[in-house]
Amino acid sequence: MTLTGDTVEDIEASPETFWKNTLKTELSDVVNEKAPEPHYKPEETRITISTKRPKQSFQKRFGTLSIDWNIVENKLRSWSHLGSSLHVEISFIYKEIQLDTTNKLAARDKLIAQQQASGVRPVWKEVYELFECSNAVCPNRGFSCWRDPSNKRHVKLDSDTMDKLIDYAEEGNTLEKHDDDGGCGESSANARNATRRSGQARLAFPMPVDEAPKSYCDWLCNQVTNKTWKDAYQLACRVTLEKGYHLGRMYEAQAVDAKMLATSGVLPGIAIQFVSRIGDWLDDICPE
Numbered sequence: 001m002t003l004t005g006d007t008v009e010d011i012e013a014s015p016e017t018f019w020k021n022t023l024k025t026e027l028s029d030v031v032n033e034k035a036p037e038p039h040y041k042p043e044e045t046r047i048t049i050s051t052k053r054p055k056q057s058f059q060k061r062f063g064t065l066s067i068d069w070n071i072v073e074n075k076l077r078s079w080s081h082l083g084s085s086l087h088v089e090i091s092f093i094y095k096e097i098q099l100d101t102t103n104k105l106a107a108r109d110k111l112i113a114q115q116q117a118s119g120v121r122p123v124w125k126e127v128y129e130l131f132e133c134s135n136a137v138c139p140n141r142g143f144s145c146w147r148d149p150s151n152k153r154h155v156k157l158d159s160d161t162m163d164k165l166i167d168y169a170e171e172g173n174t175l176e177k178h179d180d181d182g183g184c185g186e187s188s189a190n191a192r193n194a195t196r197r198s199g200q201a202r203l204a205f206p207m208p209v210d211e212a213p214k215s216y217c218d219w220l221c222n223q224v225t226n227k228t229w230k231d232a233y234q235l236a237c238r239v240t241l242e243k244g245y246h247l248g249r250m251y252e253a254q255a256v257d258a259k260m261l262a263t264s265g266v267l268p269g270i271a272i273q274f275v276s277r278i279g280d281w282l283d284d285i286c287p288e
Contacts, residue, residue: 015076015088016069024065027092043095046256049075050263052085057263059243065092089263091256127166131157203248203282212247213240219281220274232270239264240274251278 006026011018031040042064049072050057058075062068072088079086133145133156144157157165205212217237221230239261240250250257254275261271 014069015072019067019069023090031094040094043093046091046093046260047072048089048091048260048263049079050087050089051079051082059260059263089259091253093253093256127169128162131162131165203251203278205247205282206285209246209248210241213237213245215285216247216278216281219284220277228267229270232267233274235264236261236266236270236274239266247278250275 013021045062045065045067046059047062047067048057048059060071076086076088128144131144131146133143144162146155146157207215214237217233220233224230224233239245240247243260245257254272258268258271258275261274262268266274
């Protein structure tokens with residue numbers, strides 16, 4: 001999920017000075033505003049310096065917010081003769097801190113209160129109300145339940161699944177009310193899709209992670225006959241391996257890594273496919 005994206009032009013300060021005096025504070029404000037609870041922590045920072053030449057780019061990753069600005073500044077100086085054609089893209093990747101159930105519920109209630117106070121539609125509250133079980137004979141009464149329309153069986157939803165459903169709803173998708181007559185087929189399908197599509201951080205690979213890109217690339221190539229597409233898939237695979245990227249991380253940060261691949265010369269449409277179809281590939285080779 002991308003919280004925001006801003007463009008700043010004609011910066012006259014050094015990268016480190018701009019970070020300390022401006023960007024660091026703005027980043028903190030955005031994180032506090034957009035994701036106040038549950039808490040998030042910085043996981044890594046990705047910096048891409050590119051030019052108008054499609055294959056001329058420099059990429060560097062740093063842990064958390066520990067950025068060595070000397071590396072960035074030295075590269076900018078070495079390319080300073082290119083002038084206004086230089087473009088610097090910085091992506092800050094944050095990861096949710098795992099909370100125990102009590103703290104997670106408290107964090108959820110706090111966010112609902114903040115959303116209501118600011119006039120924002122409380123998506124979390126609506127999703128929890130939708131799936132709250134009120135059936136007097138259900139052992140899950142008072143908790144979150146999903147009813148299987150095929151057999152009316154109640155399935156208790158854990159907090160991780162509810163988080164996925166909330167993510168699905170916050171993307172603008174519709175979760176319809178469950179009806180006692182079993183007319184909730186679309187809602188249950190949405191629930192299953194949300195579980196599959198939003199479970200990005202929990203992808204499991206049935207092979208060493210350094211072998212996964214090649215296997216994934218072979219799978220993609222087998223889906224098409226166009227040689228240009230196959231060549232683009234193979235280039236995306238090479239870039240992924242050469243830069244040491246993990247397919248699971250790429251699936252989590254699709255917008256960021258699709259841009260990275262495109263900057264490295266991969267066709268834009270193929271770049272988007274490469275980061276977004278990882279889940280489909282795993283579903284195909286590891287059927288439930």
